[in-house]
Amino acid sequence: MESVARVEKSELRPVAIDFVGVRPEATIAPPEEDCTDNWYQHWLNEGGKEYLQNDLRTKQGRKAFIDFNGFNDEWNENTEMELEETTVQQKIAYLMKLLAKKKMKDDIYHSPIEMMHRQIAITQIVTASRVNHYTGALVPDSLMVQNFEQAGIISKKIPTDQEFSERLQKMLTPEDDRGAMLDEMVNVTVYYVTNPKVNVKALLGAMKIKSRHISDSKINSARPSAGSLIGAFGKKFMTSMTKNAVTCNPDTSTNTTPIQKRLMQKEAARIYKASNYNEEEAWGVCALLNHARMKEYIRNPLSEELLTNVKELLSCATVEGGTVEGSTEEKLSPPYYLDFERIANQPGAAEGKKYNTSGEIMNEYILCPPFMLYIFAGMKNITPRQAVGQKELVTLIEYTMRFHLGAQTGYSSMTKIHGAIKCQYELQCVDQKMIYEQFEMIGACVMCINMFNACLAAASYDEGLTPEERLEKVKDAANLFNGAFQTLDNTAGNPSLTSTIHHLGKCFSKNYFMKNV
Numbered sequence: 001m002e003s004v005a006r007v008e009k010s011e012l013r014p015v016a017i018d019f020v021g022v023r024p025e026a027t028i029a030p031p032e033e034d035c036t037d038n039w040y041q042h043w044l045n046e047g048g049k050e051y052l053q054n055d056l057r058t059k060q061g062r063k064a065f066i067d068f069n070g071f072n073d074e075w076n077e078n079t080e081m082e083l084e085e086t087t088v089q090q091k092i093a094y095l096m097k098l099l100a101k102k103k104m105k106d107d108i109y110h111s112p113i114e115m116m117h118r119q120i121a122i123t124q125i126v127t128a129s130r131v132n133h134y135t136g137a138l139v140p141d142s143l144m145v146q147n148f149e150q151a152g153i154i155s156k157k158i159p160t161d162q163e164f165s166e167r168l169q170k171m172l173t174p175e176d177d178r179g180a181m182l183d184e185m186v187n188v189t190v191y192y193v194t195n196p197k198v199n200v201k202a203l204l205g206a207m208k209i210k211s212r213h214i215s216d217s218k219i220n221s222a223r224p225s226a227g228s229l230i231g232a233f234g235k236k237f238m239t240s241m242t243k244n245a246v247t248c249n250p251d252t253s254t255n256t257t258p259i260q261k262r263l264m265q266k267e268a269a270r271i272y273k274a275s276n277y278n279e280e281e282a283w284g285v286c287a288l289l290n291h292a293r294m295k296e297y298i299r300n301p302l303s304e305e306l307l308t309n310v311k312e313l314l315s316c317a318t319v320e321g322g323t324v325e326g327s328t329e330e331k332l333s334p335p336y337y338l339d340f341e342r343i344a345n346q347p348g349a350a351e352g353k354k355y356n357t358s359g360e361i362m363n364e365y366i367l368c369p370p371f372m373l374y375i376f377a378g379m380k381n382i383t384p385r386q387a388v389g390q391k392e393l394v395t396l397i398e399y400t401m402r403f404h405l406g407a408q409t410g411y412s413s414m415t416k417i418h419g420a421i422k423c424q425y426e427l428q429c430v431d432q433k434m435i436y437e438q439f440e441m442i443g444a445c446v447m448c449i450n451m452f453n454a455c456l457a458a459a460s461y462d463e464g465l466t467p468e469e470r471l472e473k474v475k476d477a478a479n480l481f482n483g484a485f486q487t488l489d490n491t492a493g494n495p496s497l498t499s500t501i502h503h504l505g506k507c508f509s510k511n512y513f514m515k516n517v
Helices: 002-009 039-052 059-069 072-077 088-102 114-126 145-150 161-171 200-221 226-238 243-247 265-274 292-299 304-313 340-344 359-380 391-403 440-460 467-486 497-516
Strands: 256-258 354-356
Touching: 039 059, 059 072, 059 088, 072 088, 088 114, 114 161, 226 359, 226 440, 226 467, 243 467, 292 304, 292 359, 292 391, 304 359, 340 359, 340 440, 359 391, 359 440, 391 440, 440 467
Parallel strands: none
Antiparallel strands: 256 354
């Protein structure tokens, strides 16, 4: 509260609210008469180089910055900047606000290219500020260790808030030789336009694509493994469980999932042709899998918006028709809590051929697309973003969700390849093969999903605990799930994720089914 009060006192508000009506269109070029091929080098030679090297942690550096940009009137009018209790973070944040509001001297603007990422990071750290990425607002002294944890930027040894503050203060000490990267020259490539009438929106869009290309090239050399990404997604999804979902029983009777009896390829081809190549008539399919929202999610599992849409699609009422005391939720939303009885017994058999689409199945429908995407990208040695929407990947996801997840998940028969894989999905395989023998990606994905549901069941089923206690156990289970997959990093000398899970699943299935057949 103290930080917020100081921010309001200093009028460090979002730049966006300073505009009334239609916002002016900015240009990233100097005036037409000065728009020569070497204008940027000329700007550097005429004081720009020294300006960029100013150390804003010092009073002298801030004064030089203010003089260069003509901010003297604004700075003098803001008496807060001269008070002893005003922190260095607040002073730098105020200068950044003036820079954004009044534009840089000589109309030099930074486009969304590589250098901007570094500038944003420096500004956030130096001002200890969280940033509203929609308004550009900075809130000095609001950046904490927890923000790095929530963003997934976690080192091996996470500093405490006190250690974080001490390191920040050291970085803000002008005598520190290499603090904040503000006292050394950074070599960058500068792009600029020579046509002041350029379409700024189109140009910035092109620079955004170029920036993404640079980012992807770095990810190629040092990207997280498939195991790390699966663990992180599983943890985030598991910890999103609500108090309603961990307490109430979902009413899953509105959608059904057919049992997929294993068919040989020749028999499957005959049935598929006889049904005029209609999968619903040939072997049936859960209606949720053909819904437009689900198809969009399968094509791009990295989209938070599409994930939210699918979670809404898979939401359902409670069996009891009520909500947890004090909750405003009218429906339950994935992930759904599980107990071992629910995993062992499918609910609501209809005519002996279909089961209700249980909470376990709906969890699987959320998990399969991103899990398969990460495994696919890892095996192809490309970034997940590059894998999005690839025909081969979409085919694998759709086949897996229809024939290896859903009703009777975990049954030994579900590990056998279904004949539809050739006639409908045009993938080559040998009859009666197991998924972990011929399609390691499918076997690894199914194993990861089953591990998730088993992990969730172990944590969430105990009805003797309060909802809060059960959610705390779910949080612990999510950390364990994430930790387990972090150990599967595909580093030099270690087996790949699919290989590890393939052998783990093979060993598990043999031992389990030998004991229970």
